[in-house]
Amino acid sequence: MTTKGEQTKARLAESMLELIQANGYSGTGLNAVIDHASAPKGSVYFHFPDGKEGLGVAAVELAAKQFGDLIAEASNSAGSPAVAARYAIEALADIVGRSNFRLGCPVSVVTLEMGAESERLRQACAQAFESWIAPTTALLEASGLLSAEARDLATVIVSTIEGSVIVSRAMQSTQPLKSAADVVAALINQRCQMAGERS
Template identity: 75%
Template structure:
């Protein structure tokens, strides 16, 4: 059972994640996190002794887990590999559009803002992207694509989705995500062996 301290620590990471999505990493101050999380003032340095950087890593790890869960749900509900990818992108489009394009991928935000400034944050972001590429590659392998090609294609899929999220936010339309879904699904249908996409 989670302790009160565990719940506070988790709440701080969740608040940091939400604020990074809406305000960016650099635009998120620790006082804003404390206020958003309704946490005691000294709680950040108690739970995250290295301050904002440690809290940023926790937020990136949380984002990785959340998108990983979204991928898993899409795979479970899909009847083919291309359908799984479409479902995952549709779920992302719902999140992005439903937030009036205020929310995007916090991992890409942290990468762009801090990747050259903090090796620890860069490594956390790299690990997050790898945690999405790995299951996507496994999904493609399950459809009959060889391991090396599956890894390469999975990297393209994740990179394309990340770019589409950014463009969707800039243009305030989910059309770039819909276009990405169409192109990725078409690409996978071409690459998958006959009936390899069926699940």
């Protein structure tokens, strides 16, 4: 059972995440986070003594977990890596579309805004991307790809998804994400077929 303090800390991280998605890292102030989370004043520095940077790291870690859970769900419910990738991308397209294109990937937002300013935030973002690349690599390896080949393809997949989220928001259309789903699925099928022919 979580304590009241733990619940407040979680609410603050969730609010920071939502506000970064909508307003960017630079556009998100601590007072806005406190108001959004309906948290007591002073709670930010109690739970995050290093202030906004620490709260930003917590938000990035939460985003990493959420998309990681989506990858795991897709992998467990799909019959192949291509189907899993399509499932994950289509789920993201639904989230972006339902938010009226206000919500995107907070990890890419923080990377672009703060990657050169805060080494701690850059590392948190790098770890988030790695937490998505690693299980995708494992899924591809299980389908017969060699380790290095699987890693390269997993990196391309995650990078493609990140880019298509940004383009979808700019164009106010989920078509870039849908196109990414088609191309990624076809690429995975092609590589897995080549691996099968090799073995």
